[in-house]
Amino acid sequence: MSKLLEEITGDKDFIIDLMYFGTQNMLLQDIYGKVGLGNRCFVRPELKEILENLRKELQKQNLRLKIKDGYRPPKAHELMLKIIPMEGFFARSPERSQHCHGSAIDVILCDEMGKELKFPCNVDGYEKHFAQEIRNGEWAAFRQHLERGKYSWESAQEKEAIANRNLQRAILESVGLKALEHEWWHFNMPDKEHYGMVDFDPTGKNMFYSKNNS
Numbered sequence: 182m183s184k185l186l187e188e189i190t191g192d193k194d195f196i197i198d199l200m201y202f203g204t205q206n207m208l209l210q211d212i213y214g215k216v217g218l219g220n221r222c223f224v225r226p227e228l229k230e231i232l233e234n235l236r237k238e239l240q241k242q243n244l245r246l247k248i249k250d251g252y253r254p255p256k257a258h259e260l261m262l263k264i265i266p267m268e269g270f271f272a273r274s275p276e277r278s279q280h281c282h283g284s285a286i287d288v289i290l291c292d293e294m295g296k297e298l299k300f301p302c303n304v305d306g307y308e309k310h311f312a313q314e315i316r317n318g319e320w321a322a323f324r325q326h327l328e329r330g331k332y333s334w335e336s337a338q339e340k341e342a343i344a345n346r347n348l349q350r351a352i353l354e355s356v357g358l359k360a361l362e363h364e365w366w367h368f369n370m371p372d373k374e375h376y377g378m379v380d381f382d383p384t385g386k387n388m389f390y391s392k393n394n395s
């Protein structure tokens with residue numbers, strides 16, 4: 182039986198730095214530590230293959246790819262929804278999140294030293310002060326900031342950030358991944374509808390299991 186998910190480990194092309202591991206994220210909580218995933222990036226075997234094809238392109242341009250999110254355990258997604266119930270920020274349920282299917286990644290291009298290139302905002306639009314405001318029920322400024330996540334966002338003063346955003350899209354789409362118009366950091370597998378939610382039990386014999394096709 183083939184594995185449901187496979188791990189991507191950090192190397193010369195990929196940097197694994199999951200944002201929901203540790204507290205530097207919009208939730209200000211170590212969600213992936215809590216559910217037992219840690220800083221480990223898992224994806225569908227087919228997505229891992231796509232990422233293998235990406236290596237050549239990254240190397241050609243002296244770039245590396247930092248992965249900020251991959252597979253997300255459904256329990257983690259539920260915790261996240263509880264902390265940030267803002268509509269449109271997280272998928273409404275784990276079943277609807279491609280991260281919980283292992284068929285999506287959140288990424289940002291880095292230079293060969295591993296330093297993030299300039300982009301219109303951080304992945305997820307993360308800024309500590311916005312995370313704190315949201316906790317106090319103040320959404321307006323963050324919602325405005327999230328405009329910077331869209332491919333339609335343009336600024337004459339930030340040409341470099343926009344060029345990097347568009348370069349990242351071109352590179353990832355060249356191997357068949359699909360961009361999301363309102364989140365430049367998020368990419369889905371081309372045939373994402375094909376996959377279902379994957380459950381997670383860090384103590385089980387099979388860490389990953391599916392209720393549909395086990």
Ligand SMILES: [Zn+2]
Pocket residue numbers: 250280285286287366367368
């Ligand atoms: Zn995402």
